[in-house]
Amino acid sequence: TVDITSSTVTGGSTGGLVYTYFSNSNATTSITNPSMISNSGNYYIVGENGLGCTDTSMVSLVINTKPIVNIINPDPICDPETVDITASTITNGSTGGLIYTYFSNSNATASITNPNLISSSGNYYIVGEDLNGCSDTSFVSVTVNPKPTVMVTNPTAVFSPATVDLTSSSVTTGSTNGLNYSYFTDNVANTFVADPTTVSVSGTYYIVGTTIDGCSDTTSVLVDIMTVSGILNSMGTTIKLYPNPSNGNITVEMGSIKGDNEMRIFNSVGVLKAIFKLDQSTLQQFHLEGF
Numbered sequence: 001t002v003d004i005t006s007s008t009v010t011g012g013s014t015g016g017l018v019y020t021y022f023s024n025s026n027a028t029t030s031i032t033n034p035s036m037i038s039n040s041g042n043y044y045i046v047g048e049n050g051l052g053c054t055d056t057s058m059v060s061l062v063i064n065t066k067p068i069v070n071i072i073n074p075d076p077i078c079d080p081e082t083v084d085i086t087a088s089t090i091t092n093g094s095t096g097g098l099i100y101t102y103f104s105n106s107n108a109t110a111s112i113t114n115p116n117l118i119s120s121s122g123n124y125y126i127v128g129e130d131l132n133g134c135s136d137t138s139f140v141s142v143t144v145n146p147k148p149t150v151m152v153t154n155p156t157a158v159f160s161p162a163t164v165d166l167t168s169s170s171v172t173t174g175s176t177n178g179l180n181y182s183y184f185t186d187n188v189a190n191t192f193v194a195d196p197t198t199v200s201v202s203g204t205y206y207i208v209g210t211t212i213d214g215c216s217d218t219t220s221v222l223v224d225i226m227t228v229s230g231i232l233n234s235m236g237t238t239i240k241l242y243p244n245p246s247n248g249n250i251t252v253e254m255g256s257i258k259g260d261n262e263m264r265i266f267n268s269v270g271v272l273k274a275i276f277k278l279d280q281s282t283l284q285q286f287h288l289e290g291f
Helices: none
Strands: 018-022 041-048 054-061 099-103 122-129 135-142 180-184 203-210 216-223 240-242 249-253 261-266 272-278 283-287
Touching: none
Parallel strands: none
Antiparallel strands: 018 041, 041 054, 099 122, 122 135, 180 203, 203 216, 240 249, 249 283, 261 272
């Protein structure tokens, strides 16, 4: 509103005048609240001195329409993603042609350095100003949900035909609580594991843990399925090892080999998994489960 009773409006007039205020030029319709004019137009001020002499002058007011900053809150995101509050979708429906500035406090004194890269949850304030200098302020609510963590402990190697259960809680111990897990054969999580409870092939698999907010983390897990096979013998005698495949208990027949020897067991990718000392017996038994 405008206060037309302010001394700045009648500055330069004859001193000591008593003023009255009207909405028409012939000064018959007085203004109820001349200190709170809210509409554009011409208003009339009558100044009267102590002798009853008067003068009337017109004051013109221009009250521009206040713009409107309309806000559409962005969808929640997951850390480390960011929100661009300068996007036109945020202020869709606002008065056209506004120039926007962005603040972290409601009285618009702390400007935001990078309003296109908001990385923390909270309320942020957008001021829209038109060409007349009129402005409106509205706040936008940003929600940045935390990224979960999938911690993986590689399962113990097993001997075929045993299988590995990737859904076991022991595999993801230490992960963020309450995650929903899914299991994939590729690191971009396109191909699901047919049955993650009975994985029978060695390799790297990928576990995706997702929160109720839709945020996720992906971690690889190594599965090692070993088979008992492939005895390399350069000593000119037959060595028998059975059963094959084994559930972990094996028998070794040394034949004519005597003396102190050792048996080394490697997995299918050449990783040494176990070393056993062989004694003088021709028939020896070993338990391999857990290697």
